[in-house]
Amino acid sequence: MSEEVVKGLKVVDAFDLDDELRTILRPGEMVRDEHGRRHRLPRYFYEIESHEAAVATKLTPHFGLNEFVLTDLKEAPRLHQYPRYVPCAVRLLAFYLQQFRAAAGGSVHIAVNGAYRSPAHKLATNATSHMWGTAADIYRIGSNILKTKEQIEKYNVMAEDLSEDVSVHPYGHVTGKDADDHVHLDLGFILLIPREISEDRMEQPQESRPRFAFEERRRTDRRDQVVPFPETATKSD
Numbered sequence: 001m002s003e004e005v006v007k008g009l010k011v012v013d014a015f016d017l018d019d020e021l022r023t024i025l026r027p028g029e030m031v032r033d034e035h036g037r038r039h040r041l042p043r044y045f046y047e048i049e050s051h052e053a054a055v056a057t058k059l060t061p062h063f064g065l066n067e068f069v070l071t072d073l074k075e076a077p078r079l080h081q082y083p084r085y086v087p088c089a090v091r092l093l094a095f096y097l098q099q100f101r102a103a104a105g106g107s108v109h110i111a112v113n114g115a116y117r118s119p120a121h122k123l124a125t126n127a128t129s130h131m132w133g134t135a136a137d138i139y140r141i142g143s144n145i146l147k148t149k150e151q152i153e154k155y156n157v158m159a160e161d162l163s164e165d166v167s168v169h170p171y172g173h174v175t176g177k178d179a180d181d182h183v184h185l186d187l188g189f190i191l192l193i194p195r196e197i198s199e200d201r202m203e204q205p206q207e208s209r210p211r212f213a214f215e216e217r218r219r220t221d222r223r224d225q226v227v228p229f230p231e232t233a234t235k236s237d
């Protein structure tokens with residue numbers, strides 16, 4: 001097991017990343033959504049060292065970190081390389097997708113580039129939750145490829161029923177507003193700061209002491225600590 005997996009996910013302050021990455025990720029900058037409302041971009045990111053680490057890191061029982069960082073050619077070239085970066089709020093997205101999977105009764109397939117998209121992505125004009133790592137585009141559930149109004153509306157209702165936190169794009173043909181070939185599951189503009197990071201008011205690169213922390217493993221740690229029930233003789237009824 002690699003040291004990284006043992007330590008848990010690495011959280012970085014994006015102000016301390018190199019110039020190129022800061023230009024791509026734009027930590028703390030304000031962007032406007034389609035309604036002209038302003039939203040602050042994420043500052044704290046998980047840094048993922050390798051494809052192997054991404055695959056090995058399960059955010060929930062059925063969602064690996066690798067599913068949230070699949071990039072397409074419209075994404076900034078630097079983000080096709082490791083280490084990769086994804087806003088920490090992706091953990092919440094994974095949680096809701098796990099609930100959605102249970103409600104839908106089938107595996108939920110996140111599209112390539114269907115989760116995190118940086119503000120440098122070629123299709124990024126207005127702020128969308130994808131830039132916060134809090135939206136997922138789902139084109140297939142189990143063996144169903146979503147393409148009919150009936151299917152999409154059925155799963156949209158299922159997603160909205162999970163929580164008031166969840167919104168979807170209604171069925172329709174206007175890209176970015178509606179969806180006619182996928183479910184866009186959206187938690188809004190959530191900024192998540194893991195408890196292990198120490199926040200700093202300074203929005204300046206700290207090259208001498210980059211700000212980062214390792215998250216403690218949560219679920220796995222708890223699971224390891226579970227005291228097994230004492231062995232008892234099982235009855236065969």
Ligand SMILES: [Zn+2]
Nearest residue numbers: 135136137184
């Ligand atoms: Zn979307």
